[in-house]
Amino acid sequence: xxxxxxxxxxxxxxxxxxxRDKKARKSQGLFLAEGLRIIAEARxxxxxxxxxxxxxxxxxHPLAASIVADAEAKGADVIETTPAILSKMxxxxxxxxxxxxxxxxxxxxxxxxxxxxxxxIVAQSLRDPGNIGTILRTSDAVAAGGLILIDDHADPYSVxxxxxxxxxxxxxxxxxxxxxxxxxxxxxxxxxLVGTSLKTDTDYLDAEYEQPCFLLIGNExxxxxxxxxxxxxxxVKMPMLGKADSLNAAIAAxxxxxxxxxxxxxxx
Amino acid sequence: xxxxxxxxxxxxxxxxxxxRDKKARKSQGLFLAEGLRIIAEARxxxxxxxxxxxxxxxxxHPLAASIVADAEAKGADVIETTPAILSKMxxxxxxxxxxxxxxxxxxxxxxxxxxxxxxxIVAQSLRDPGNIGTILRTSDAVAAGGLILIDDHADPYSVxxxxxxxxxxxxxxxxxxxxxxxxxxxxxxxxxLVGTSLKTDTDYLDAEYEQPCFLLIGNExxxxxxxxxxxxxxxVKMPMLGKADSLNAAIAAxxxxxxxxxxxxxxx
Numbered sequence: 001x002x003x004x005x006x007x008x009x010x011x012x013x014x015x016x017x018x019x020r021d022k023k024a025r026k027s028q029g030l031f032l033a034e035g036l037r038i039i040a041e042a043r044x045x046x047x048x049x050x051x052x053x054x055x056x057x058x059x060x061h062p063l064a065a066s067i068v069a070d071a072e073a074k075g076a077d078v079i080e081t082t083p084a085i086l087s088k089m090x091x092x093x094x095x096x097x098x099x100x101x102x103x104x105x106x107x108x109x110x111x112x113x114x115x116x117x118x119x120x121i122v123a124q125s126l127r128d129p130g131n132i133g134t135i136l137r138t139s140d141a142v143a144a145g146g147l148i149l150i151d152d153h154a155d156p157y158s159v160x161x162x163x164x165x166x167x168x169x170x171x172x173x174x175x176x177x178x179x180x181x182x183x184x185x186x187x188x189x190x191x192x193l194v195g196t197s198l199k200t201d202t203d204y205l206d207a208e209y210e211q212p213c214f215l216l217i218g219n220e221x222x223x224x225x226x227x228x229x230x231x232x233x234x235x236v237k238m239p240m241l242g243k244a245d246s247l248n249a250a251i252a253a254x255x256x257x258x259x260x261x262x263x264x265x266x267x268x
Numbered sequence: 269x270x271x272x273x274x275x276x277x278x279x280x281x282x283x284x285x286x287x288r289d290k291k292a293r294k295s296q297g298l299f300l301a302e303g304l305r306i307i308a309e310a311r312x313x314x315x316x317x318x319x320x321x322x323x324x325x326x327x328x329h330p331l332a333a334s335i336v337a338d339a340e341a342k343g344a345d346v347i348e349t350t351p352a353i354l355s356k357m358x359x360x361x362x363x364x365x366x367x368x369x370x371x372x373x374x375x376x377x378x379x380x381x382x383x384x385x386x387x388x389i390v391a392q393s394l395r396d397p398g399n400i401g402t403i404l405r406t407s408d409a410v411a412a413g414g415l416i417l418i419d420d421h422a423d424p425y426s427v428x429x430x431x432x433x434x435x436x437x438x439x440x441x442x443x444x445x446x447x448x449x450x451x452x453x454x455x456x457x458x459x460x461l462v463g464t465s466l467k468t469d470t471d472y473l474d475a476e477y478e479q480p481c482f483l484l485i486g487n488e489x490x491x492x493x494x495x496x497x498x499x500x501x502x503x504v505k506m507p508m509l510g511k512a513d514s515l516n517a518a519i520a521a522x523x524x525x526x527x528x529x530x531x532x533x534x535x536x
Contacts, residue, residue: 041511138515139510248406250402
């Protein structure tokens, strides 16, 4: 049975509210996902929330009810609360009808099985959690294996990243590491490291992409450091036909990964 | 000579600060662009700010000084102020060193010259100003003519959209209109209307794109209304290889527009 929470100062209310802060996510090992669509995606991928919260006073959507039942059977803390408290927990005026707090998975490089997909996205020092979530969503769309985050980066488990991922945070593998460790891991097996650069004459449409392909995307404002470009097995140029000399990081990742998929499809 | 402003309650400080609000942008007919890079892009495209603000106490970058001089020669209000007031105007703790308030251009459909480019992006009911700015940046990269915003949408002159455009707000034409007016205008001349849809079997890689091509992108959460799909001359499907059934709107616009450019390049 759900327990009813009607106080703003309830400890679980405070814990969930705190999950919008990175430190609290780290110390609790949890992250927040909002809305039935993404929580249903989570269950499809084998993830159930450890804490699940919904508003009382309105009948629960049958799908939500079934997820709540599953979570409860696995020992989740199930909370029914007022719309006002739900709103406080989500930090939004019009919160989703259901929230879940999920355990953060292992994000070590060792958790990545490179044979699981021919395509991986590697992003260096991404600062914008929305970009991380959008790249995860794209990564899902091209059936990449997931996203490897290099160096200092925004938190893939932030509310913004999870929301922008539209559920792909649950379908995609995520690893976080430093450049040196990543290169050591990459070179311990098969894999072509592909970077986009202004320094090459090889058009991205004319290059040959090998499997598994690791697509390396640079930071939003600086692009890839020269030493990182030097390490790439293939550098390609995306033509900039206008005045701008760069693309948004999530856009570059998407155009490249859709093209790589199409190049493989059309390969002789 | 710049005038010095040292009071938070100065009328121009209030006016600029208000430009983060859509109503004020509309009543003043101005919008805010922040940072030397984007203001320099503006001048390259023939736009000078009507009000330009920079922080006193540090030498002005030579490029900034030259833009300030040009703006002043055209009658701009040039203001030197304290870092604290600059911060208040931009609403950021670490504001850019220079801000400009620019006149909003004509955004009527009549201002669009369809012969200026073989490719145009048309977006329906975009809600996220960051998406609008990102699409403008992509539109510049593929040398599209610009962006036509249909129905209710976020403001392309909001601070978030201008920032995400990375200057493309000045290189790209922007029009805002309603669906019926857009279709009447479109059908008064040449143009292929292309939509992305889950309802078709035509893969986007196999379709033929005519010039001028008007690429129609649906709203972030609902996609294109059925009646809008029906009006398209060509519907294409972007394969979704994972669990998600849609892409972020700016991602879809980018993958499609880069592909259309490459299809034309490779056309026999």
